[in-house]
Amino acid sequence: MSASGEIRLISIVLPVYNERDNLENLHNEIQKAISSLPYDFEIIYVDDGSNDGSFDILQKIAQKDKRVKIIRFKRNFGQTSAIKAGFDFSRGEIIITMDSDGQNDPADIPKILEKLFAENLDIVSGWRKERKDNIVRVIPSKFANLIISFVSGVKLHDYGCTLKAYRREIVKNLELFGDMHRFIPAFAGWFGAKVGEVVVNHRPRTKGKSKYKVIPRVFRTFIDIFFLKFFMSFQTKPMRFFGSSGIALIFISLLLAGLTLYQKYYLGVWVHRNPLLLIAIFFFLTGFQLITTGIISEFLVRIYFFSSQRPPYFVEKVIYGDEENRSS
Structure with missing residues (x-):
């Protein structure tokens, strides 16, 4: 298991779906947050079939920052598939995931890494203790977190927080589908990974429109919880x-x-x-x-x-800020 002194590259993965108004400011914040850290970074934006011009903004960002890699999907495949693609195309020993809507604070990246290295953890999950969402989203989320923690045995306050840090060896062979990205700590914990949690800042959305739909999300979440329990109890039998x-x-x-x-x-x-x-x-x-x-x-x-593992997405184009990485 890698210690912090052996880390050469850290990957930051951001799923993007119709967030053109947030991308440039968010990227500037990421640059500022990682500027003082003693690691090399790559920043991977996964364009999940955006149709609002997000891809054009990402191309401009990549032209200015050679650390940027853009993965463009042929169509919208969902957040889980976007995160899976980020894992597949990343090269870092540590992989950080975060939302591209600006609600996750890039200033928390050093805090998450410090927790990961200081306690020699495999996964650190953000906890939006002071969540800036409406009550219609918060209450079902709290209830779901209690059930997931009970079913999986991995006690976390906020499974739904995208801001997380993973060691590469934990997620490199993990098959994701449906909406299972939020359950990665539960699956990893079941396989013996050490999972921790740290309080992170959560900001209100100031630009763009939320894609969150309460009833479908709640329904899918509880279906996924049932699958999680079945998988963890009877995966191979x-x-x-x-x-x-x-x-x-x-x-x-x-x-x-x-x-x-x-x-x-x-x-x-x-x-x-x-x-x-x-x-x-x-x-x-x-x-x-x-x-x-x-x-x-x-x-x-x-x-x-x-069977051969088929990725749950279809990539139309990959753009590298650094041309030398095209063969990687």
Whole structure:
């Protein structure tokens, strides 16, 4: 595990979607924040299918700063895919992610790195303790953080904060999809990574429009939490979940069938008048379906782990501020 003295390059990854009014000022703030740090930096902007001219602004930034790399998607693939692309195209031993809307404060970058190195952590997550969002966003977020912390065992106050620092070895082979970027600390913690948290500044959005939609985001988050629990408990052995549930239901169905026979022969209750028989049949068929699902899931898991890994995005263009890095 790398110590701070061995770090040569740090990558900063920013997903961008229709943020043209924020980009130049944000980049200036990043330059100021990292100017006094004793490391080399690369700044990776992932244009996630912007249609407001953000790409043109990014090109101008790249012309002025050779540390900039722009990854342009063919269309909008979502924040998780943008972060995944940033991981894939980065070269740094440490990778920092942050939003491009200006709400994350680049001045917190030194603080996050200090926490990472001082405590020899693998991941440091920002905690927006004084969050500058409306209550409609804050309350569901707090509730989700409690559930994620409980399910994963990795106690964080703010899984949704994009401002995080990762050691490269932790995320380089991590497969991300859906909206799973916010769960990276939970997945990494499950694999044994050391995860920490530090309070960071959170600023109100002053330019542009938020892409946050409350109901779809809340719904997707709770679906992802269910997947997280299933993944962490039965990642490589789905048959343990489906199979054990199916066997339990079949066992109950046999007990009910036995009780039905007992009632018929000893109590004189006719089968066609006994609802227990229908319940027994229902439990048996459901149990059989669960076992079948478990078998199919086992095959799908094996296909997943042995198939070639296809990235969840399509890159249209990569632009380098430093022409020498084109071959990297």
